[in-house]
Amino acid sequence: MITIQGKGVSAGVAKGPLYFLRRPNTRIEKQTVEDTGAEKRRLAAAQTESVRQLEELAEKCRDEAEDAAVLFETHAMFVEDEDFVACIEEQLEEEACNAEYAVEQAGEQFAVMLAAMDDPYMQARAADIKDVARRIINNLTGAVSGGFDTDEPVILCADDLAPSETLQLDKSKILGFVTKKGSNNSHTAILARTMGIPAVCAAGDALQEGYTGRLCYIDGETGELIIDPDPISLAALTEKLGKQAERKQLLETMKGQKDITLDGREIMLYCNIGSLEDVSAVQENDGQGIGLFRSEFLYLGAKTYPTEEEQFLAYRAVAAAMQGKRVIIRTLDIGADKQVDYFRMEKEVNPALGMRAIRICLNRPEVFRTQLRALYRASAYGKVAIMFPMITSVWEVRECKRACHRVMAELEKEGVPFDRSTELGIMIETPASVLVADALAEEVDFFSVGTNDLIQYTLACDRQSNDLGKFYDPHHPAVLRALKIAADAAHRAGKWIGICGELAADIGLLPTFLAIGIDELSVTPSAVLPLRAELRRSIAKTCTLDMLKC
Amino acid sequence: MKQFTYTVSDPLGIHARPAGLLAKEAKRFSSVCTITKEGQTKKLTQLMMLMSMGVKQGDTVTVAAEGEDEEAAIAALQSFFENHL
Numbered sequence: 333m334i335t336i337q338g339k340g341v342s343a344g345v346a347k348g349p350l351y352f353l354r355r356p357n358t359r360i361e362k363q364t365v366e367d368t369g370a371e372k373r374r375l376a377a378a379q380t381e382s383v384r385q386l387e388e389l390a391e392k393c394r395d396e397a398e399d400a401a402v403l404f405e406t407h408a409m410f411v412e413d414e415d416f417v418a419c420i421e422e423q424l425e426e427e428a429c430n431a432e433y434a435v436e437q438a439g440e441q442f443a444v445m446l447a448a449m450d451d452p453y454m455q456a457r458a459a460d461i462k463d464v465a466r467r468i469i470n471n472l473t474g475a476v477s478g479g480f481d482t483d484e485p486v487i488l489c490a491d492d493l494a495p496s497e498t499l500q501l502d503k504s505k506i507l508g509f510v511t512k513k514g515s516n517n518s519h520t521a522i523l524a525r526t527m528g529i530p531a532v533c534a535a536g537d538a539l540q541e542g543y544t545g546r547l548c549y550i551d552g553e554t555g556e557l558i559i560d561p562d563p564i565s566l567a568a569l570t571e572k573l574g575k576q577a578e579r580k581q582l583l584e585t586m587k588g589q590k591d592i593t594l595d596g597r598e599i600m601l602y603c604n605i606g607s608l609e610d611v612s613a614v615q616e617n618d619g620q621g622i623g624l625f626r627s628e629f630l631y632l633g634a635k636t637y638p639t640e641e642e643q644f645l646a647y648r649a650v651a652a653a654m655q656g657k658r659v660i661i662r663t664l665d666i667g668a669d670k671q672v673d674y675f676r677m678e679k680e681v682n683p684a685l686g687m688r689a690i691r692i693c694l695n696r697p698e699v700f701r702t703q704l705r706a707l708y709r710a711s712a713y714g715k716v717a718i719m720f721p722m723i724t725s726v727w728e729v730r731e732c733k734r735a736c737h738r739v740m741a742e743l744e745k746e747g748v749p750f751d752r753s754t755e756l757g758i759m760i761e762t763p764a765s766v767l768v769a770d771a772l773a774e775e776v777d778f779f780s781v782g783t784n785d786l787i788q789y790t791l792a793c794d795r796q797s798n799d800l801g802k803f804y805d806p807h808h809p810a811v812l813r814a815l816k817i818a819a820d821a822a823h824r825a826g827k828w829i830g831i832c833g834e835l836a837a838d839i840g841l842l843p844t845f846l847a848i849g850i851d852e853l854s855v856t857p858s859a860v861l862p863l864r865a866e867l868r869r870s871i872a873k874t875c876t877l878d879m880l881k882c
Numbered sequence: 883m884k885q886f887t888y889t890v891s892d893p894l895g896i897h898a899r900p901a902g903l904l905a906k907e908a909k910r911f912s913s914v915c916t917i918t919k920e921g922q923t924k925k926l927t928q929l930m931m932l933m934s935m936g937v938k939q940g941d942t943v944t945v946a947a948e949g950e951d952e953e954a955a956i957a958a959l960q961s962f963f964e965n966h967l
């Protein structure tokens with residue numbers, strides 16, 4: 333048995349043959365040239381081609397990975413960086429050498445400079461510089477990049493993988509990654525976690541090319557790479573692999589399935605999102621709608637009030653992407669722990685009980701109107717629902733509805749399309765809203781329970797405090813009874829009720845939610861399939877309210 | 883010459899992404915735009931040099947522009963720092 337100890341950076345176990353990345357022309361020979369002018373022209377052509385390739389790469393991943401796109405744009409700027417170019421040309425002149433060698437030398441110099449910095453982020457950028465240099469060299473030699481050509485899936489080994497290399501890899505042929513160098517922050521680690529496959533880095537020189545083709549196991553938790561495991565290790569690894577495959581397969585089979593219990597109770601299984609980028613995760617995990625779209629990201633990420641147009645474009649993008657599935661957008665919920673400078677809020681002794689969420693909107697009708705106009709305009713492009721946070725009184729809801737009617741009247745007058753039947757709902761997150769839930773249910777189309785705040789206000793426990801421990805009990809009967817009271821009120825009025833707080837993903841509470849009669853659960857995208865699996869083996873009729881008893 | 887001083891509030895400092903955008907912004911002007919931190923001065927168009935300065939959150943830097951369009955350049959740079967850094 334050969335064991336190589338590295339650092340696990342992406343969990344899971346993989347089994348497969350080792351494959352070392354074959355980079356074209358890894359060794360650059362220094363050659364003396366007579367005509368350095370000709371070399372400079374070759375260099376210029378290779379730079380132009382490199383920039384073109386990088387811009388193309390940036391465009392290719394613009395929609396799915398904005399960060400990667402910016403990275404490639406930065407690489408394109410590296411190619412033409414005046415110091416880098418000057419350094420290459422100086423090498424060329426002084427050494428009278430081939431352009432490949434000059435580029436490699438310059439790349440090394442800059443990489444060393446960054447690697448020597450007292451900052452892990454900058455150290456990691458040394459790989460970017462080398463990547464850029466390698467690209468220019470490949471373009472000089474005319475070599476095809478990639479270096480990865482295999483018919484069977486493999487565990488890919490390299491000293492370290494550059495970002496542009498990882499993008500070009502055929503992902504369907506990769507079972508896991510092992511790198512000699514790298515860290516938790518390196519591109520390989522990030523990619524592996526996104527792909528959901530195991531990775532081990534910092535394996536060091538023990539990882540030899542001589543192992544090519546050998547069958548091995550990697551464990552992304554323990555950071556081990558094992559070739560020819562002894563019977564005990566083999567049994568342990570096989571068991572891990574088996575469990576992992578079972579779980580993955582089970583979850584895969586959940587895609588496209590209905591969210592229904594064995595006895596036919598259907599639940600709407602939706603997702604919580606905080607930005608446009610999260611929509612792809614909703615689709616990948618087969619979420620049936622969006623139960624909470626936090627509109628704060630538009631405000632928190634800005635230096636001043638986002639315009640109606642900016643908001644409209646964001647809401648429309650999500651509504652359209654969800655193709656007619658319900659998208660519940662919560663109106664501005666700032667204040668308390670989420671402060672925005674340009675709102676110029678007064679400092680409060682107790683912000684959780686202060687000017688926050690709907691209270692700000694009702695006090696600042698112009699801010700509210702802008703958002704409502706954007707929301708109604710977006711309603712023409714999908715199934716948008718509007719949800720108001722932090723409601724305590726019936727009059728607040730009526731005022732919100734009046735604001736909605738005013739906006740609809742405006743849009744109608746302007747001839748702007750919108751959906752008049754856009755559903756309106758409220759968050760149930762204060763004890764007051766639970767106690768007057770009967771009256772509130774008459775006013776709206778749905779309730780959605782924000783459990784984090786409901787727990788905080790019901791149990792008088794600050795959710796930001798780390799010391800409250802056992803006192804902050806999400807399973808407290810008072811919280812669950814509050815849910816039951818709100819649900820009963822909603823159902824008596826013929827309305828539906830959901831949960832969009834963190835508690836919704838608590839699988840242990842699913843029977844209680846079913847017994848209470850919760851109609852919708854909105855959770856983080858990765859929680860959809862496990863929850864669906866649990867739901868599909870539940871029997872709603874046999875669920876009890878035992879947890880509501882003290 | 884026009885200049886301003888600025889204390890970086892971005893938690894990551896001037897890392898690759900803003901450095902790239904900053905270099906791009908500086909290239910729009912004919913003025914020579916520079917950044918100085920602790921006596922060390924680099925041109926804003928020197929992308930890698932700029933990154934290698936390792937400007938972090940809380941660091942105070944002086945940004946200057948000198949040339950025909952220095953007024954416009956310094957205004958653009960100031961708003962860049964305020965919005966991105």
